[in-house]
Amino acid sequence: MRMVIDAEGVFDGTGPKLALGVLRYRSDDVVAVIDSAHSGRTARDRTADPRVPPVPVVDGLDAALRYRPDTFVVGISPMQSTLPAGLRGRILAAFEAKLDVVCGLHHQLGDDPELAAAADRAGRRIWDLRRPPQQDVQVGTGGRTHRPGSRTVLAVGSDCNAGKMTTMVELDREAARRGLSSRFVATGQTGILIAGDGVPADHVVADFLPTLLHQHVCAATDEHDLVFVEGQAALNHPWYSGVSLGLLHGAAPDALVLCHWAGARELGHLPLPIPPLPEVVAMNEAATRWGGGPAARVVAIALATGHLSESAAADALAEASEETGLPAVDVFRSGPAALLDAVLASGR
Template identity: 90%
Template sequence: MRMVIDAEGVFDGTGPKLALGVLRYRSDDVVAVVDSAHAGRNAREITGDPRVPAVPVVDDLDAALRYGPDTFVVGISPMQSTLPAGLRERIRAALEAKLDVVCGLHHQLGDDPELAAVADLAGRRIWDLRRPPEQDVQVGTGGLTHRPGSHTVLAVGSDCNAGKMTTMVELDREAGRRGLSSGFVATGQTGILVAGDGVPADHVVADFLPTLMHQHVCAATAEHDLVFVEGQAALNHPWYSGVSLGLLHGTAPDALVLCHIAGARDLGHLPLALPPLSEVVAMNEAAATWGGGPAARVVAISLNTGHLSASAAADAIAAVTDETGLPAVDVFRSGPAALLDAVLAAR
């Protein structure tokens, strides 16, 4: 793919998760970013992230077409079920320009009569990242264990947007660098685009999510000794805890890695206090055993300290280690090596 990422109006340094994830983990495939507010600069400069390529940020799709894309990626992630104002027109223009379209929104473009017709006329593909896999699922099939000798690790969080996908991708890549047999199972739109497939957990019928996740994890453990599963949301988040619990039960993990934003005291979307990290650890470990699952323990904390200075980040890491008794690592500041060491030691 040669991707242009649509981040109109939101590419401000932190940016939408999908856009940043693709820029970091499929950097060779991105040729431009669209955001008229930052046109004339480049993505690395705007984000301040050395892992992001220095691809141009341009005014609009016409400007992006000069870089020869073949795929238009909807990089924004609004919290709504309908298409935001202006996005429909940009998607239509991309299809008419003979680009495939990749979208991770709740709105399924392939089921949108207008856009599906435009795609058919242009002979282009729409890839809805949140479309569940087409496979037979029956509630209650399968067991709670994986291939003997394999080890499944699930990311859990104290909140949304705490780095669960990033942590699992970094662990998988570090394991690969060490020559270990490793795989990554994606459960969200960004992870699915990075990996090429996966289970969009928040679009699977709730009754089927645990069984579908079990099938995918078993398929991964049949091929790999280490399987790293992207988590979603948090058990302590009243809006999204159902998805978190479905993943926890369906993956039947052998170990957990807790992801947390350093210094966070409240949920990002709600004025509700976060429990102490020791309580978050305990609730995830307890829930993992409900229904006969393995006694999975939190083996380490993946701490997001990107908003802190180096000295403040070091203090935060030390404080979390003191509070929980677990190793804490920021995979961006120091790399994932120490985090993988903790996973392997627990194994």
């Protein structure tokens, strides 16, 4: 793919998540970012992130076409079920320019008569990242279990946007660098675009989510020794805890990594307190036993400290470790090596 990411009006340096995730983890495939408010800069300048490539930020699709993209990626992530104003026209323009379109919104482009017809006329493909896999699902495990000797690790969080996908991708890549057999299992739209497939947890019928994820995880353990499963949201979040619990039961993890935004005291979407980290650890460990699967322990804290100074980050990591009795690591500041060491040590 040669992707142009549409982040019109929202490429603020810290988001949107899908745009940043693709820029970090499929950097060789991105040729430009669209945001008219910041045209003339580069994505690296805008994010101040050395992992982001210095691709140009341009003011629209016409300018992006100079870089010969073949795929238009909807990079925005609004909390709504309909297409945001203006986006339909930009998607239609992408089809007119003979581009494939990738979209992770709740609105399924392939089910939209106008957009589906436009794609057919242009002979282009729609990839709805949130479209569940087309496979037969019957509630229950069907007797399938993880391959003996394999190890499945699930990221859980104290809130949304706590770094669960990033942590699992970084662990998978660190394992690959060491020559270990590993696989990242994605459960959200950004992870699916990075990995190429996965289970879009928030678009699977709730009754079938644990079973569908279990099938994917078991298939991954058949071929890999380490399986890193992307978690979603948080058990302590009243809007999204159902998805979190479905993933916890479906993954049947051997170990958990708790992801937390350093210094966060309230949920990002609601004025509700985040419980102390030991309580979050305990509730997730307890929930692994509800499904009849193996009891799993939180083996490390993945702490996001990018908004802090070096000294404040060091203090936050020390505090999290002291509070929980677990190693605390920021995979961006110090790399994922220590976090993977903790995961591997927990299985001995």
